[in-house]
Amino acid sequence: MNRKLPDKTVERLSQYRRALLNYKSSGKHHIFSHEIANLLHITAVQVRRDIMLIGYTGTLRQGYDVQDLIDIIGKIIDTKEGQKVAVVGIGNLGRAIMGYFSGKRTRLTITAAFDSNPEKVNRIYAGIPCYHIEKLTEIIRNEGISIAVISVPGEFAEKVAQDLVMAGIKGVLNFSPKPLNMPSHVYLQEFDMLTILEKVAYFVKKS
Amino acid sequence: MNRKLPDKTVERLSQYRRALLNYKSSGKHHIFSHEIANLLHITAVQVRRDIMLIGYTGTLRQGYDVQDLIDIIGKIIDTKEGQKVAVVGIGNLGRAIMGYFSGKRTRLTITAAFDSNPEKVNRIYAGIPCYHIEKLTEIIRNEGISIAVISVPGEFAEKVAQDLVMAGIKGVLNFSPKPLNMPSHVYLQEFDMLTILEKVAYFVKKS
DNA sequence: ATAACATTGTTATTAAAATAACAGTAATTT
DNA sequence: AAATTACTGTTATTTTAATAACAATGTTAT
Numbered sequence: 393m394n395r396k397l398p399d400k401t402v403e404r405l406s407q408y409r410r411a412l413l414n415y416k417s418s419g420k421h422h423i424f425s426h427e428i429a430n431l432l433h434i435t436a437v438q439v440r441r442d443i444m445l446i447g448y449t450g451t452l453r454q455g456y457d458v459q460d461l462i463d464i465i466g467k468i469i470d471t472k473e474g475q476k477v478a479v480v481g482i483g484n485l486g487r488a489i490m491g492y493f494s495g496k497r498t499r500l501t502i503t504a505a506f507d508s509n510p511e512k513v514n515r516i517y518a519g520i521p522c523y524h525i526e527k528l529t530e531i532i533r534n535e536g537i538s539i540a541v542i543s544v545p546g547e548f549a550e551k552v553a554q555d556l557v558m559a560g561i562k563g564v565l566n567f568s569p570k571p572l573n574m575p576s577h578v579y580l581q582e583f584d585m586l587t588i589l590e591k592v593a594y595f596v597k598k599s
Numbered sequence: 600m601n602r603k604l605p606d607k608t609v610e611r612l613s614q615y616r617r618a619l620l621n622y623k624s625s626g627k628h629h630i631f632s633h634e635i636a637n638l639l640h641i642t643a644v645q646v647r648r649d650i651m652l653i654g655y656t657g658t659l660r661q662g663y664d665v666q667d668l669i670d671i672i673g674k675i676i677d678t679k680e681g682q683k684v685a686v687v688g689i690g691n692l693g694r695a696i697m698g699y700f701s702g703k704r705t706r707l708t709i710t711a712a713f714d715s716n717p718e719k720v721n722r723i724y725a726g727i728p729c730y731h732i733e734k735l736t737e738i739i740r741n742e743g744i745s746i747a748v749i750s751v752p753g754e755f756a757e758k759v760a761q762d763l764v765m766a767g768i769k770g771v772l773n774f775s776p777k778p779l780n781m782p783s784h785v786y787l788q789e790f791d792m793l794t795i796l797e798k799v800a801y802f803v804k805k806s
Numbered sequence: 807a808t809a810a811c812a813t814t815g816t817t818a819t820t821a822a823a824a825t826a827a828c829a830g831t832a833a834t835t836t
Numbered sequence: 837a838a839a840t841t842a843c844t845g846t847t848a849t850t851t852t853a854a855t856a857a858c859a860a861t862g863t864t865a866t
Contacts, residue, residue, distance in 0.1 A: 396805050399798065400823065406797040407778065424843075433780040436843095437825065444845060452832050452843055469801045477796065484698060488691035492776075492792045500800055538803055539796070563803035565796060569699075571614065573640040579802040581795060585699045588788060589684065589746070589772060590613040591606070593707055594676045595786040596745055596770035598603050607853065631813075643813095644855065651815060659813055659862050 401442045402469065407432055408442070409465045416458050424455035470499040476537040480552050481544035482507040482522055485567055489541055490518040500539070504531050508548075525552075532559035539563040546570040608649045609676065614639055615649070616672040623665050631662035677706040683744040687759050688751035689714040689729055692774055696748055697725040707746070711738050715755075735759075739766035746770040753777040 397405075411431040415423060425443070426436040443449075443456065448464045450456035477493075479486045482505050493502050505522040507513060513524045523531055531537070540556050542549055542564060549568035556564060563579040566572050569587075574580045604612075618638040622630060632650070633643040650656075650663070655671045657663035684700075686693050689712050700709050712729040714720060720731045730738055738744070747763050749756055749771060756775035763771060770786040773779050776794075781787045 397801075398822070399802075402798045402801045403794050406794040407791065410776065410793070426843090432778045435825075438823095440844065441824085441846085450844065452830090453834095455843080469797055471800075471804050475800050475803065484691045484695035488695055489792060491691060496793065498793070498797070500796055539799055541796070562806065563799040565799055569617065571639045577806060579799055579806060581799050583790065583795070584614065585696060586617070586703065586705065587610050587613040588790070589707055589748070590676055590705070591609045592746055592770040592772055592786055592788050593678075593682050594604075594609045595606075596682065597678050599769065599784060599786060605852070633813090642855075645853095647814065648816085648854085657814065659860090660864095662813080 397445055397468070401445055404432070404434070404438070404442050405446070405465050405469055408439070409462055409469075412458050412462050412465075416462070421458055422455045423458050423461075425450075427455070466499075474499040474501055475539055476501055476503045476535055477539045477541065478502070478504045478506065478528075478532060478537045479520070479541045479543060480506045480525070480528070480556070481542065481548075482509075482512050482517060483543060483545075486541075486543040487517060489543065490520055494518040503535055504537060506531075528552075528555050529559040532556070532561060537561070540565070542566045542568055542572075544568060604652055604675070608652055611639070611641070611645070611649050612653070612672050612676055615646070616669055616676075619665050619669050619672075623669070628665055629662045630665050630668075632657075634662070673706075681706040681708055682746055683708055683710045683742055684746045684748065685709070685711045685713065685735075685739060685744045686727070686748045686750060687713045687732070687735070687763070688749065688755075689716075689719050689724060690750060690752075693748075693750040694724060696750065697727055701725040710742055711744060713738075732759075735762050736766040739763070739768060744768070747772070749773045749775055749779075751775060 408428060411428065412423070415431065425439045428439045429436040446464060446468055448461060477500055479489055479502055486505065490502055490505065493500070502520050505517055505520050506525045506528050507522055508525045512522050515522050538561065540561050542552055544552055546569045549566065549570040549572060553564065553572045553574065557575060557578060561578060564572070564574060564581070566580065566582045569584050571582065572580060615635060618635065619630070622638070632646045635646045636643040653671060653675055655668060684707050686696055686709055693712065697709055697712065709727050712724055712727050713732045713735050714729055715732045719729050722729050745768065747768050749759055751759055753776045756773065756777040756779060760771065760779045760781065764782060764785060768785060771779070771781060771788070773787065773789045776791050778789065779787060
């Protein structure tokens with residue numbers, strides 16, 4: 393499985409895996425496409441198509457082997473060594489993100505947090521050390537962190553983004569309301585709270 | 600402008616407006632499509648196409664009238680009376696969301712927050728009263744809240760969603776990792792932190 | 807006055823994602 | 837043994853989104 397998968401398929405694979413890990417604890421070993429579909433509230437065709445794309449094949453009348461499927465998805469979306477993540481900006485959102493990860497076993501590990509507030513620097517949040525933002529480039533380089541989450545206020549986002557690129561970051565999730573511009577070798581995902589809520593409001597109004 | 604616009608166009612309209620409001624304060628009255636494009640790091644064609652879809656037209660060689668464009672976008676995405684929003688779950692994420700809104704002038708107003716923790720109930724967060732989650736249906740009905748943000752842990756998300764539907768909610772933004780199932784008259788937008796980060800990690804790995 | 811330019815608005819094309827259609831087949835029923 | 841059923845896997849179609857192509861036209865330069 394070397395070919396790059398569609399964006400949306402990758403998202404669903406992550407969700408399939410989580411749903412399957414949970415399903416597994418019920419003791420069942422096999423699952424049908426329509427059962428996976430129900431867990432995610434999507435269609436069975438979509439599930440089968442995604443599974444086709446990753447080259448796994450179930451067995452007729454039995455469905456998919458839960459553990460096998462979990463493993464295959466792991467081979468596709470995880471790296472052997474795992475990947476390190478930094479959170480930049482330890483406001484409520486930054487802490488929320490760190491909270492999401494604490495306890496979860498995943499191949500993504502948040503290994504550093506950054507902030508400019510001296511009261512936050514050198515403290516530990518959800519097990520993660522917070523450094524002064526001046527150390528950003530240095531620590532990202534030294535620790536080999538490849539992914540960053542930007543959760544600073546808009547006015548600082550651009551500067552942070554530049555520094556991250558300088559430090560050799562490979563993927564960025566931007567929560568600030570400021571749209572960023574990244575070189576093409578950096579994968580950028582943006583999420584703008586106000587925009588998303590205004591969109592919801594628009595479709596509420598229209599419906 | 601009655602026709603329903605494409606999802607992505609609506610998102611960009613929200614961003615155009617914010618960028619324009621900011622641009623306006625520089626004192627300029629007109630703006631070209633490629634200037635808007637630069638602000639958002641997208642293409643000028645995309646901008647012109649979106650503007651075409653909303654039926655506004657600029658003037659050749661002068662571009663668009665900033666204020667007019669702001670107003671037209673407002674007519675499309677806002678309602679006259681504004682829309683009320685509730686935040687369910689006052690953890691770090693819930694507080695982050697409330698923070699995003701405090702001070703912003705928008706036609707969306709967060710008017711209620713809900714939590715089950717008695718220490719949080721009956722306090723005010725960022726100017727918003729926090730009620731016990733038992734009051735959810737009652738308050739949403741009485742206040743005419745049409746939009747809800749779910750920021751509770753996964754295990755509670757489904758119950759909250761059911762209650763919201765019962766209360767007559769029209770749009771939901773779900774931050775919990777639990778995929779929700781909503782009747783078709785409720786607009787649902789999901790955002791799953793782990794999934795999104797795993798996707799970023801996948802494309803980082805591939806690049 | 808004519809040509810070149812810079813810009814908008816629109817149609818045409820391509821790309822990505824979702825959905826539908828259906829072929830194949832092992833298990834079960836008749 | 838034949839027909840039916842309940843699934844998977846794949847191709848075809850449709851829908852949505854993005855990009856490209858280009859016509860139209862006022863402005864500036866020559």
